Amino acid sequence: MARALNRIVTRVWLLAGMMTLITIVMSVAVYYGATVLRLHQIGNSMPPKARAEFERLVRSGQTDSDRFFDLHEQYSGALILPSDWLFLAVIGIVSTSVGGGIAYVFARRISAPISAVSLAASQVAEGERGVRVEAVGLAGETAELVDSFNRMAADLEAYERERKILTAGIAHELRTPLTILKGRLHGLTDGFIDPSTDEPERLLRQVEQLSRIVEDLRTLAHADAHVLELDLRVVDLARVVQFAIVDLRPEAEAAGLTIGEACQPARVRADPVRMRQVVMNLISNAIRHGADGNAVEISVAVEGAAAVLRVSDEGRGFEEGDEHRLFMPFWRAARSQVAVRSGSGLGLALTAKLVEAHGGRIVAANRSDRSGACFLVYLPLCDGSSGTA
Incomplete structure (x- = not known):
């Protein structure tokens, strides 16, 4: 302008x-x-x-x-x-x-x-x-x-909408564990709950959930401000995916899902912890939204100068036009409100920011046969080979 x-x-x-x-x-x-x-x-x-x-x-x-x-x-x-x-x-x-x-x-x-x-x-x-x-x-x-002003006004409108969604989402996600903590602690104080049971362990799980939400918000804020510190090294993306599958397979089986894997070695420069977070978030999201009895397909391939991670499920997919809103913090499609397996609402937003921090990009699309959603992560291949994680 x-x-x-x-x-x-x-x-x-x-x-x-x-x-x-x-x-x-x-x-x-x-x-x-x-x-x-x-x-x-x-x-x-x-x-x-x-x-x-x-x-x-x-x-x-x-x-x-x-x-x-x-x-x-x-x-x-x-x-x-x-x-x-x-x-x-x-x-x-x-x-x-x-x-x-x-x-x-x-x-x-x-x-x-x-x-x-x-x-x-x-x-x-x-x-x-x-x-x-x-x-x-x-x-x-x-x-x-005029075009510059209209784009600026549209961005401000989008930021305002995202701010409201973020504020409402934070309040919603924090209210549930805080309510549980408050009720249980009142019960302990008033003597209605026996402190010798496993109640302290349940309370600790609620505190850990709160800590995860706060940590995700902090990471999201740092990534959004481009001040997130990354311990970059050469990483085989296929190995990161394979380790994540081992950790999440029990969760998938409990949800009635199977995990299919086809991973080709692909070396990228990444923070191993953050890249594992990206992979875990995408697989967890596929497990949450996949239909019972179906499969979650995960693959790693090399396409030109990029390593491509593909995670797809066989759930209901998403509405046309929602592919960009999926990466907004706490945004949920109207039909996902009734999902039986819920998340914090930060996973995909955090995943997108972490991918961008690594110089990559993430794309969401429905599968060609409309049998579920597919997420594609593109990361630049690494030229070096030292310090492989």
């Missing part, structure tokens, strides 16, 4: 210079025309002999000779005739009208969209995040200015 404004200011200065140049040219032309007309009038007022001499002096360029000035003074009469005043008035009106008209047209073309952007910016500042400026009939820098 700043670049477009700078170009608009430059164009205004160029317009001012052009108008100044046009004014100078018109003034010179009018002066020359008035001079020629005046000489013609003087010549017509002379006797034939004097007029012939006067015209000869003009044709020969002797307009600065004494004889020319004598004839001019003798027959010119008043310096400015009434007809001259009328001529000058007409020229002034025409020049002012033409110059003013041109200036008005250009000024309106430049100022109208700027005024519209200014008004819309005031509305956005007052909380109306859905305001946009129409770009119909605009071109060049003004069109770029």
Whole structure:
């Protein structure tokens, strides 16, 4: 937007210079025309002999000779005739009208969209995040200015929506374990719960859940601010996936799912702990949303200069248009609210940020046969081979 404004200011200065140049040219032309007309009038007022001499002096360029000035003074009469005043008035009106008209047209073309952007910016500042400026009939820098403002307003609206979702999600995820802790601790204090049972262990699990949520939020904030520290080394992505499958297979079997694996060695530069977190989150998400009795398919392959991790399930997939919202913290599709296996709502958002921190990208898509969702992680292959984890 700043670049477009700078170009608009430059164009205004160029317009001012052009108008100044046009004014100078018109003034010179009018002066020359008035001079020629005046000489013609003087010549017509002379006797034939004097007029012939006067015209000869003009044709020969002797307009600065004494004889020319004598004839001019003798027959010119008043310096400015009434007809001259009328001529000058007409020229002034025409020049002012033409110059003013041109200036008005250009000024309106430049100022109208700027005024519209200014008004819309005031509305956005007052909380109306859905305001946009129409770009119909605009071109060049003004069109770029309006487009930049509309993109900025759309981003602000999205950030506001994400902030509300994040705030509501944090409150929801923290409320459940805190409510359990509060109720159980009141029971212990009032003597309704026997402290000799496994109650302390249950309370500890709730505290650990709270700690995981807080740690995920902290990691998400650091990754979002690009200050997340990574212990980068050469990692075989296939080995990371295989170890994660071993850890999560019991969870998958308990959910009635099987895990299919097809992993090709692929060396990437990554933080082993964070990359394991990425893999675990994706597999856990597939287990949560996979249909009972079906499979979760996991593969690692090399495609060009990238290592590609593919995790797919055979659940219900997601609605068209939700592929980007899946990576918003605490965002849930309407139909996922009834899922029997729930998560914290941070897994995919954290996964996306961790993948980006490693210089990669993550893509969500429904399977071609609409039998589930598929997540693809692209990471740049590593050229080095030292320090393999």
